[in-house]
Amino acid sequence: MKALKIKESSQPKYKQIVAYIEDQIASKALLVGDKLPSLNQIKEEQGLSRDTVLMAFNELKNRGVIQSVVGKGYYVLSHDIQPTQKLFLLFDELNPFKEVLYNAIIEHLADKIQVEVFFHHFNPTVFHKLIQDSVGLYHHYVIMPGNLENTHLSIQSLPEDKVYVLDQIHQNLTKYAAIYQDFENDIYRGLSSLKDSLENYQRLHLIASQKQPSSLKDGFSKFCEEFGFEYEVHTSLDDQVLELHEAYLVFEDQDLIELIKKSRARGWQLGKEIGMVSYNETPLKEVIENGITTMSTDFYEMGTELVQMIQSGSKKQLKNKFTIYKRNSL
Structure with missing residues (x-):
């Protein structure tokens, strides 16, 4: 089995782990029932956070490629590594709230839908390139534009009925399905x-x-x-x-x-x-x-509502739930 090598590139590190495991299964270096390297082993060898490795394993697990056995680790469950659909998910940045949102999406999505996550970090050039590079490669496009201006000029390259806007929705994006914060x-x-x-x-x-x-x-x-x-x-x-x-x-x-x-x-x-x-x-x-x-806002509900919209084909615009938690700091 060839060694995993994480590189500095536009491809997220967790996606590199996913691609590595897929490659090992496709080449039969890993067979059904084989045990994968542990989370901690990959984390330490590659200098990654545990959350990064876990995100990769969770994607493969949700696709039915691998399974976890309590107290033992992760094992290859299937040699079928090809999902039937792919979802492009573009976040503005990674933070604990986006992790909640991501987990809600993964939890509620149907089997065989592969989610690929990207981040634009509020950089309009990166935003535009990621959109352009994704054209025609995905069944659904979920986009969090943040406060970037003129994002419609990039998004208009995508099929309108496949686009879902999250969090912030600008005037020039109102024709798209959306779950937004007011x-x-x-x-x-x-x-x-x-x-x-x-x-x-x-x-x-x-x-x-x-x-x-x-x-x-x-x-x-x-x-x-x-x-x-x-x-x-x-x-x-x-x-x-x-x-x-x-x-x-x-x-x-x-x-x-x-x-x-x-x-x-x-x-x-x-x-x-x-x-x-x-x-x-x-x-x-x-x-x-x-x-x-x-x-x-309720990011878990945002993810849940998004999946329901995708599965039902609904194209509505929905204001997300907002809650106040009064505690001792005030």
């Missing part, structure tokens, strides 16, 4: 539901990088002005000084960590001397610092 109204309604707690603070701060949709800032400003809150909007935490009895709404988990560290250094208690709200729910936010208040 950022402006979601943040306005979310903050409104937290209004009584926010009134304990003298000023509200929004920390949102340039890659976040501008409609978030519109909804934040609308809330503050309508209810008479003093507020500031920041694109980063650089040189940002925490102020006593003020509240912060943050979008990046790294910013959340920095704010927690700064408040600890001052001996301030979240929900008392300083308020904090984080965008996008994760299990960790439920337990750290006695609980971080979050407002979040």
